[in-house]
């Protein structure tokens with residue numbers, strides 16, 4: 001495994017993330033966009049699940065989901081979250097933390113329109129995170145939704161859309177033998193820009 005040195009790090013964590021993400025793709029990592037999203041409810045109880053990264057810019061890291069899901073209830077009550085990427089083949093972990101806000105309606109609609117028809121039907125058919133009696137219930141809802149929107153025009157449901165996490169803390173972790181891993185944390189510098197600190201593994 002390559003050593004991670006301070007001199008190799010981009011002063012901008014988003015650029016550092018983009019470089020590692022591109023390297024993961026080049027390396028053939030399967031679904032490098034898969035990330036763990038951790039939220040906490042109003043009482044502070046955490047929960048975590050996988051979601052897919054659908055955009056990364058100065059504005060933040062984006063994912064799309066159902067606004068009535070458990071994660072959405074958590075984010076309504078406590079709009080802060082943490083993300084973790086782990087690319088085993090490269091021995092790399094990236095942690096990101098920050099406040100979360102909904103993506104604008106128009107932007108969510110534009111992303112929704114870019115999805116295949118089956119995904120758009122699925123978004124309508126699934127009341128994510130609610131209890132259903134059986135698989136047939138889900139399949140019936142899919143058939144009903146297909147009948148409701150017979151042509152390609154499947155509008156974005158108002159209960160579906162994106163979230164954007166504005167990164168205020170990043171950590172880049174590179175595995176090494178004997179647990180002597182390299183870790184660098186970026187946190188906001190008081191006058192703007194980022195402070196980069198090495199953390200003990």
Ligand SMILES: Cc1cc2nc3c(=O)[nH]c(=O)nc-3n(C[C@H](O)[C@H](O)[C@H](O)COP(=O)(O)O)c2cc1C
Pocket residue numbers: 034047048049050051052053063064065066069070071072128129
């Ligand atoms: C690799 C992977 C990617 C996933 N991507 C998404 C996603 O982008 N959006 C989403 O809502 N659920 C996604 N899921 C499903 C979630 O992990 C989860 O089951 C679902 O969102 C309900 O979570 P909740 O009840 O905590 O809200 C993904 C699951 C896996 C394994």
